[in-house]
Amino acid sequence: MIIFILNLSNVVSNAHLVKDSGGIQNVHFGITKDGILYFGYLSEIDIVAKDFIQLVGGVIWLIRDGDVYVDESAKLECSEAQESGNIQRFISVISARNAVGHDKEGRVIMVQVDGETGKHGINLYELADIMKDLGAVNAINLDGGGSVTLVMNGTLVNNPSDMCSDKKFRCPREVSTILCVHEPLCDPPDCNGHGQCVFGRCNCSGLWSGDQCQTVKCENDCSEHGKCTEAGCLCTEGWMGDDCHVPCPHGRYGVNCSQLCLCQHNSTCNLFTGACTCPPGFVGDFCQDGCPFGFYGDRCKHVCMCPAACGCDHITGRCIISSAYSKHIFQASNCLAQKIIQHKHLIVDRTKEYRFYVYGFISMSVVAAVSILISCSLMYTLYKDNKFTCFKKCKLPQKNVKTHKLLDNSFIYDEDEDKLISSELDLTDEV
Numbered sequence: 001m002i003i004f005i006l007n008l009s010n011v012v013s014n015a016h017l018v019k020d021s022g023g024i025q026n027v028h029f030g031i032t033k034d035g036i037l038y039f040g041y042l043s044e045i046d047i048v049a050k051d052f053i054q055l056v057g058g059v060i061w062l063i064r065d066g067d068v069y070v071d072e073s074a075k076l077e078c079s080e081a082q083e084s085g086n087i088q089r090f091i092s093v094i095s096a097r098n099a100v101g102h103d104k105e106g107r108v109i110m111v112q113v114d115g116e117t118g119k120h121g122i123n124l125y126e127l128a129d130i131m132k133d134l135g136a137v138n139a140i141n142l143d144g145g146g147s148v149t150l151v152m153n154g155t156l157v158n159n160p161s162d163m164c165s166d167k168k169f170r171c172p173r174e175v176s177t178i179l180c181v182h183e184p185l186c187d188p189p190d191c192n193g194h195g196q197c198v199f200g201r202c203n204c205s206g207l208w209s210g211d212q213c214q215t216v217k218c219e220n221d222c223s224e225h226g227k228c229t230e231a232g233c234l235c236t237e238g239w240m241g242d243d244c245h246v247p248c249p250h251g252r253y254g255v256n257c258s259q260l261c262l263c264q265h266n267s268t269c270n271l272f273t274g275a276c277t278c279p280p281g282f283v284g285d286f287c288q289d290g291c292p293f294g295f296y297g298d299r300c301k302h303v304c305m306c307p308a309a310c311g312c313d314h315i316t317g318r319c320i321i322s323s324a325y326s327k328h329i330f331q332a333s334n335c336l337a338q339k340i341i342q343h344k345h346l347i348v349d350r351t352k353e354y355r356f357y358v359y360g361f362i363s364m365s366v367v368a369a370v371s372i373l374i375s376c377s378l379m380y381t382l383y384k385d386n387k388f389t390c391f392k393k394c395k396l397p398q399k400n401v402k403t404h405k406l407l408d409n410s411f412i413y414d415e416d417e418d419k420l421i422s423s424e425l426d427l428t429d430e431v
Contacts, residue, residue, distance in 0.1 A: 009057020010047055011177050017047065019177065021057060026077060027140045029100050030055035037102050039064075039138035041076065056142070056179050060091060062099055062128040063139040070128050094121040096148040096161055100179065101131050101139025109134050110181065112150045116161040146173045188212060206230060219243040238271025247271060262286045281315030290314045 009026045011019035015033070030038040031054045038050060040061070047055070061073035074087050096115035102108050111130055115121020122130075124141055131139040149172040150158040156172060164171040184200025191202035194213035204213035207230060218228035219242060226235040226244035235244035240257045248257035253274045261269035263276035267287040270277070278287035280298045291300035291314035304312035306319035313320055 010042070010055055011057070012047070012052045012055035015053045020044075026057045026059060027061040027073060028055055028057045029140055037106060037108070037138075039101070039140060056100075056177065058100075058140040058142040059087075060124050060141040061139075062124065062141055063101060063131050063136045066132075066137050068125070068128045068132065070124055090144075091124045093118060094123055095144045096121050096146070096158075097124070097127045097144045098142045098148050098150075099127055099131055099139050100142060101134075101136035103135040104137050108181070109136050109139070110179075112148060112158060114148075114159045114161075115144075117145045142179065147175050149173070149175075186212070207232065220245065237273075264288050279315075281313075 009019075009021045009024065010017070010028060012030065025041060027040065028038070028042050030050065030052045032038060033051045033053050038052070038055075042050070059077055061069045061076075063069060064072075070091060074091060077087055094115060095117040096113060098110070098112040100108065100110050109131065111127070111134070113122050113127070113130075121144075127141060128139070146160065146162040148158070149156065149160055160170045160172045162171060162173045163169070183198070186197035186200060186202050189197060191197055191204065191213040192208075194206070194208035195202040195204035197203075202211065202213045204210070207216050207218055207228070209215050209217040216228050216230055218226075218233045222228050222233040222235065223239075223241075223243050223245040225239040226233040228234075233242060233244045235241070235256060237254050238248050238257070240246050240248060248254075248271050251261045251269065253259050253261055253269050253271050259274055261274055261276070263269045263278075264287050265279060265282050267279055267282065268277045269275070276285065276287050278284070278299070281291055281296060281300070283289050283291065283300050291297070293311050294304045296302050296304060296312050296314045296317040300314070302317060304310075304317060304319070306312050310319050312318060
């Protein structure tokens with residue numbers, strides 16, 4: 001940082017008029033809002049119309065359009081703007097000087113020369129020659145004498161002409177205006193803590209971006225499979241890679257694919273949860289079990305349609321004559337035995353014929369049983385009716401006759417004759 005200290009004329013700082021010369025005619029150096037460097041004389045109306053963001057005033061236009069312009073400027077300057085007597089003495093006296101100008105490339109040139117008024121230093125003609133030799137196209141004198149102070153990066157680097165109060169050392173004079181040159185500032189100056197300000201632009205660090213380094217920008221926006229952080233893409237479950245565009249490889253799942261799948265038999269593993277999707281013929285949390293005997297296919301929901309209780313392939317459903325599962329050895333053995341018998345022609349396969357006979361026998365047995373029940377019911381009904389009639393109308397001989405009931409059939413026995421009189425009663429004849 002370079003600071004020239006001065007004490008003259010109009011001052012505009014950051015587009016605000018902070019000091020007005022009150023109409024005094026002096027040469028000025030300014031920068032407009034559109035970045036144009038201005039050197040010359042201004043009226044009070046020009047100060048507003050030119051739309052300055054920075055403006056300082058001086059005394060004597062040293063270089064104008066590449067030529068020394070000291071004498072011409074002296075005729076236009078107001079001598080009240082300086083404290084060294086008349087304007088001619090101000091120009092010719094040797095003293096400490098400082099000036100500002102620009103070259104043909106638009107680069108600003110600043111010069112400071114130490115001195116003490118009337119003792120050592122340079123006059124304004126010499127200062128104009130220096131500025132011209134440095135390539136200045138336009139240049140003005142700012143101030144001189146004890147007002148000239150140069151500070152760089154916070155340190156006083158020139159030898160001021162004024163004595164300090166102790167009369168032992170030289171000290172800078174208090175002034176009202178300074179011309180400060182520094183690198184362009186960033187907004188905010190610290191670039192939000194995510195970069196470094198270089199000539200007014202934030203050089204962002206890491207993945208930070210934007211004019212103020214306010215935004216984290218990841219490659220491909222993490223492929224929409226993750227969150228962009230200062231450290232990079234934080235991939236969601238099932239994805240990996242610098243920009244989260246790579247799905248988890250087979251056998252891996254979870255955040256950064258760090259979890260190991262436990263699925264068996266080439267089953268697929270959910271990239272997010274690790275849940276297993278079993279291939280046809282397998283079930284279980286990890287697809288570790290084959291379908292139960294008699295079932296096959298996707299999720300084992302299909303039933304085997306094999307004859308003779310034979311099992312089927314748990315994947316394709318194709319009928320087989322053996323089983324790989326010991327718990328179904330009986331069914332497998334039965335199926336195998338029947339297949340061998342049929343193949344060797346040891347017996348004729350009459351399964352359908354036997355089934356017909358069995359069904360016919362059962363049907364006939366049911367019909368016979370129903371017929372017997374109906375017959376018994378009718379006989380019992382007739383018996384009850386006949387017995388009632390007999391006792392009401394029949395008169396039996398007064399013998400030693402006993403009536404017995406055996407198995408629901410009445411009969412009469414003559415004890416004297418010791419013989420059976422009648423096992424059935426004739427309901428139409430008297431005894």
